[in-house]
Amino acid sequence: MNILVFVKRVPDTESKIKIGPDGRSIVEDGLNFVISPYDEYAMEEALRIRDAGGGKVTAVTVGGDASLVILRKCLAMGADEAVLVKDPLPETYDGLRIAKIIARLVTARFPDAELLLFGKQSVGADNSQVPSMTAELLGIAQANVVVKLEVGGGGATALREIEGGQEKISLTLPAVVSAQKGLNEPRYETLKGIMLAKKKPIPTLSIEELGIRAEEIAPTVAVVRVEPPPARAAGRIVTGTPQDTAGQLAAFLHGEAKII
Amino acid sequence: MILTYIEIRDRRVKKASLEALSEAARIAAELRTEAVAVVVGAGAGEHAAELFPYGAARVWVLENEALTRYSTQDHAQALADLSRKLNPAAVFFSGTALGRDLAPRLAAKLGAGLASDCTEIAVRDGRLEFTRPVYAGKALLTFELTSSPRVASLRPNVFSLARVEAGASGEIVAESFAASADRTKAEVVEIVGERGEEIDVAEADVVISGGRGMKGPENFELLRELARLIPKSAVGASRSAVDSGWIGHQHQVGQTGKTVSPNLYMAIGISGAIQHIAGMSSSKFIVAVNKDPDAPVFKVANFGVVGDLFEVIPALRDEIKKLRSE
Numbered sequence A: 001m002n003i004l005v006f007v008k009r010v011p012d013t014e015s016k017i018k019i020g021p022d023g024r025s026i027v028e029d030g031l032n033f034v035i036s037p038y039d040e041y042a043m044e045e046a047l048r049i050r051d052a053g054g055g056k057v058t059a060v061t062v063g064g065d066a067s068l069v070i071l072r073k074c075l076a077m078g079a080d081e082a083v084l085v086k087d088p089l090p091e092t093y094d095g096l097r098i099a100k101i102i103a104r105l106v107t108a109r110f111p112d113a114e115l116l117l118f119g120k121q122s123v124g125a126d127n128s129q130v131p132s133m134t135a136e137l138l139g140i141a142q143a144n145v146v147v148k149l150e151v152g153g154g155g156a157t158a159l160r161e162i163e164g165g166q167e168k169i170s171l172t173l174p175a176v177v178s179a180q181k182g183l184n185e186p187r188y189e190t191l192k193g194i195m196l197a198k199k200k201p202i203p204t205l206s207i208e209e210l211g212i213r214a215e216e217i218a219p220t221v222a223v224v225r226v227e228p229p230p231a232r233a234a235g236r237i238v239t240g241t242p243q244d245t246a247g248q249l250a251a252f253l254h255g256e257a258k259i260i
Numbered sequence B: 001m002i003l004t005y006i007e008i009r010d011r012r013v014k015k016a017s018l019e020a021l022s023e024a025a026r027i028a029a030e031l032r033t034e035a036v037a038v039v040v041g042a043g044a045g046e047h048a049a050e051l052f053p054y055g056a057a058r059v060w061v062l063e064n065e066a067l068t069r070y071s072t073q074d075h076a077q078a079l080a081d082l083s084r085k086l087n088p089a090a091v092f093f094s095g096t097a098l099g100r101d102l103a104p105r106l107a108a109k110l111g112a113g114l115a116s117d118c119t120e121i122a123v124r125d126g127r128l129e130f131t132r133p134v135y136a137g138k139a140l141l142t143f144e145l146t147s148s149p150r151v152a153s154l155r156p157n158v159f160s161l162a163r164v165e166a167g168a169s170g171e172i173v174a175e176s177f178a179a180s181a182d183r184t185k186a187e188v189v190e191i192v193g194e195r196g197e198e199i200d201v202a203e204a205d206v207v208i209s210g211g212r213g214m215k216g217p218e219n220f221e222l223l224r225e226l227a228r229l230i231p232k233s234a235v236g237a238s239r240s241a242v243d244s245g246w247i248g249h250q251h252q253v254g255q256t257g258k259t260v261s262p263n264l265y266m267a268i269g270i271s272g273a274i275q276h277i278a279g280m281s282s283s284k285f286i287v288a289v290n291k292d293p294d295a296p297v298f299k300v301a302n303f304g305v306v307g308d309l310f311e312v313i314p315a316l317r318d319e320i321k322k323l324r325s326e
Helices: A035-051 A065-077 A095-109 A132-137 A191-198 A242-255 B017-032 B044-054 B072-086 B099-108 B218-228 B239-243 B274-280 B309-325
Strands: A004-006 A009-011 A033-037 A056-064 A080-088 A117-118 A139-154 A156-163 A165-172 A173-180 A203-207 A220-229 A235-237 B002-006 B035-039 B057-064 B089-095 B114-118 B120-124 B127-134 B140-145 B150-154 B171-175 B187-192 B207-210 B233-237 B264-268 B285-290 B303-306
Touching: A004 A035, A004 A132, A004 B274, A009 A065, A009 A117, A033 A035, A033 A065, A033 A235, A035 A056, A035 A065, A035 A117, A035 A139, A035 A173, A056 A065, A056 A095, A065 A080, A065 A191, A080 B017, A117 A132, A132 A139, A132 A173, A132 B099, A139 A165, A139 B072, A139 B114, A139 B187, A156 A173, A156 B099, A203 B127, A242 B303, A242 B309, B002 B017, B002 B044, B002 B072, B017 B035, B017 B089, B035 B044, B035 B072, B044 B057, B044 B171, B057 B072, B072 B099, B089 B099, B089 B303, B099 B150, B114 B120, B114 B127, B114 B140, B127 B150, B127 B218, B127 B303, B140 B150, B150 B274, B171 B239, B171 B274, B207 B218, B218 B233, B218 B309, B264 B274, B285 B309
Parallel strands: A004 A056, A004 A117, A056 A080, A080 A203, A117 A173, A139 A173, A235 B303, B002 B035, B002 B089, B035 B057, B057 B171, B089 B150, B114 B150, B207 B233, B207 B264, B264 B285, B285 B303
Antiparallel strands: A009 A033, A139 A156, A156 A165, A165 B187, A220 B140, B120 B127, B127 B140
């Protein structure tokens, strides 16, 4: 089975986010960038499916040259190939735009792909848009926020998380599946994998090479501002005996928070 | 016109959908247009009249057997057909599991931009401005969508319910839907592992979360016991508690878990790593209980108790019971 895994380079989750001087972006200098954590579950799942049933795993990202690092990580984990689609724009927070690029890539270069795996969202933009939008643009099935996936016989069964339970979804292939934590435990790269990944060429495609005109992917998101969240006022901190502090806490929950 | 998709689960209209409709009505009034709603699936019509008090001027009912079981493709197709007919300025969803699955599919079908998981929507110079947390809440992004319509999902628990206008009424419009032949490429065949009446942390009014300080899975019972005393509450957890296997990841709050905005967030034995704080700092009230007076969580807490949670929580439970009985 030919599997595509779509990954994104994001600031690691320990990053402190600073707002750029233009007030419409974040400062990227000094941030440590990693593969988005949910994408690692997608990558691992792809490798397991390939290792069990054969096929090929190709890691794909849409981004700048800096994103090559995360493609190398995917190769080191065990991906057979990797492709970088060069996006001339920085972060636009626009899922539709990225989905259009991906859909075109799949149609033009990977028409036989049967499974398109994504993380359920990138940590950062946190949109949860690209998987569903890509599925729609390609006219194929989707299952999002998946914690269990079984593939076979031209179809797949996915368990998807919903509030207070799980939906079992039967999918015909090709399909889009987005990964949630719990799907698997991503492997670490081996030293051998890292060495091999270093030598592997990573082809780069431009938007033009995919036959996409700039106006087709003009962002629908027009950023007005990016700002820090409102600071929380200093609260009351109490110490003392458990009975005393618990009493004060109960009084707070009753009198101020009005919960009880 | 602003169209709101109303989600029905277990034969009940979701509260998050009523919040989205209330906000749609508020925005529509500012834009001097009307808020309308759509319900989908067999039997959906019986809920139509419930929507008028929240500001719906009209309710479209798409009652079709094919739409009774949720299928992203069929629902998106039905909504796209309706949307093309009504030509709304915006389509609102609640940012539930279903909303976050369906809204992007519809947006792509309509070639529309999508504002996911909004926490604020404003009208400026007659245009809609959407605000949503990015980087799990470490920053807020405000933007316009240049497409028409605009599609948005609204984070549950953030937008207030409109005051219910008793006796409000409106028009109910039955609409047919012709499912396309090659439909149902993905179908929900079963709902499994349902945890009964347990509320999801993303939808709860009160989230009581435990961290590394809980020391083991058995001690989460202390939090569950507290949760049983507080209506509409759910038990959450920090990443380290989840990664230690003490509780399922669906309870995880933070950057690789759920971002929550409850009325009250209680961080019990949670030091407050930046990823965790990001996921809960938009809560209305934050309470922290921690042994370590220097724990970063105290910086965001409205009320903090420095003490041993294994003493404070049982004492709190007794205090709450006492208050209840008074």
